[in-house]
Amino acid sequence: MNEPLIELRLWRQFLAVAEELHFGRAAARLHMTQPPLTQGIAQLEALLGARLFERNKRSVRLAAVGEALLPEARELLARARMLPERARAAAGGESGRLRLAFVSTVGFGLLPAWVREFRALHPQVAFELVEATGDVQLDALARGEVDAGVILHSPGFEPPGLAHLRIxxxxxxxxxxxxxxxxxxxxxxxxxxxxxxxxxxxxxxxxxxxxxxxxxxxxxxxxxxxxxxxxxxxxxxxxxxxxxxxxxxxxxxxxxxxxxxxxxxxxxxxxxxxxCETSLVWSPAAVPPVLERFIAFARETAAARPGLSPPPGA
Known part of the structure; x- marks a missing residue:
């Protein structure tokens, strides 16, 4: 059985009436007239199959179902207001999930430091870390199971079909x-x-x-x-x-x-x-914003390491 799809507009109207406990004041708060607000509340009650308000000519108060739904409606609308900001953060690589594979050698110092520093700069980014050898990482990159990998190799090695940054x-x-x-x-x-x-x-x-x-x-x-x-x-x-x-x-x-x-x-x-060298590798055909930001962080951090200057554009 399909549940009815309830528009955010109706939940906003419910919240205004629930907080004002007065249809006139709620309508003014929503910059609308009272009749369509009354119709909206009636529509919401019909969709839910329950009464949200007890009302007469002199007063309006929340019914039991309205009391139960009030905190949920507040949370729903608060989350809806945050969506544009979250979309901008995701588009700019400020939030999201980064699936990063790594060889065990970087786990001795380099990787923990990088994860700590990057998360301090971008706390909304979640890391999904997978320890794997180089051959397993290359297969996982080809299948799209990870966004990037940290591999060990000899100087001059370039993984076919992948972009790389020596770190x-x-x-x-x-x-x-x-x-x-x-x-x-x-x-x-x-x-x-x-x-x-x-x-x-x-x-x-x-x-x-x-x-x-x-x-x-x-x-x-x-x-x-x-x-x-x-x-x-x-x-x-x-x-x-x-x-x-x-x-x-x-x-x-x-x-x-x-x-x-x-x-x-x-x-x-x-x-x-x-x-031996350690490099960050990724598919240039699919670079999500959060990976772009991590690559920039890795390039800047690697360039600051003594004795290591990544080649331009690497």
Whole structure:
């Protein structure tokens, strides 16, 4: 059964009469004559199937149903008055929902700070955060399940069909068991490091960075001995603490202080240790206003980071 659609005009008339308890004063408040106001209240009562007012020639008072509906009508009209302002806020990116996927490494510091700062500037924006590896993020972007993603990659990588903004750049460091012989050196020799079993993420999750690490081994005349693969950086560090091997991780992972794990920057000669970058990526074909505002915030914030200047228009 379809409920009757009641116009806001009738609720405004009801509220005026309910607050004035006088049809003449209510009509004057609404800048109308009394007969159409009386007709409007009668129409509303007919639509509701209930009497809203008890009235005679000398007085008007709210009936039980009118008493019950009065706070609801006030709230309804207040919300209706706010709609234009909310529409302007949404159109300007000041409110709305932002679905943001991210890799675990940015959860160590960059992402919490950004969310806190952005929400302080735009408290009406709600974040929907999803932790996911780069390959999962790209699929989610293609399906329209997220608005933007924060991915990890090697320098020069550009996700096909997506716009991107580089927001961080950092070296890879070595994570190794604290009791390992190489941990005794402040900067262990790279040639010795490359002979150790390796814990690494699968290529499908971070192909550009995976290839850069393998290329480092090949440049030194080695092939990596992969002892174990794991997707999340925290899991990789946990496996290192268990003694399964050594791992190359972004420097920001140092903040994950897992007992039994040491972080070192190896001494290298002639073979460069890769660096990694973090980028915000999104589909240029669908950029809602709230995402536009977040991109502008990210560009301004990233430009202020020491040693990182995003390319113009990135």
């Amino acid at each position: 961080a750049r950092e070296p890879l460091v070595l994570a190794l068991p604290e009791q390992h012989a190489l941990a005794a050196a402040r900067a262990p020799a790279l040639r010795r490091v490359l002979d150790e079993p390796l814990v690494i993420f699968p290529r499908r999750s971070l192909p550009s960075l995976h290839d850069a690490i393998v290329a480092m081994y090949h440049a030194a005349g080695r092939s990596p001995e992969v002892a174990q693969e794991a997707i999340q950086m925290q899991t990789i560090v946990n496996l290192v603490s268990a003694g399964l091997g050594l791992a190359w991780v972004p420097e920001s992972v140092r903040q994950f202080q897992r007992p039994g794990v040491a972080y070192r920057q190896p001494a290298h000669r002639g073979v460069a240790v890769p660096v």
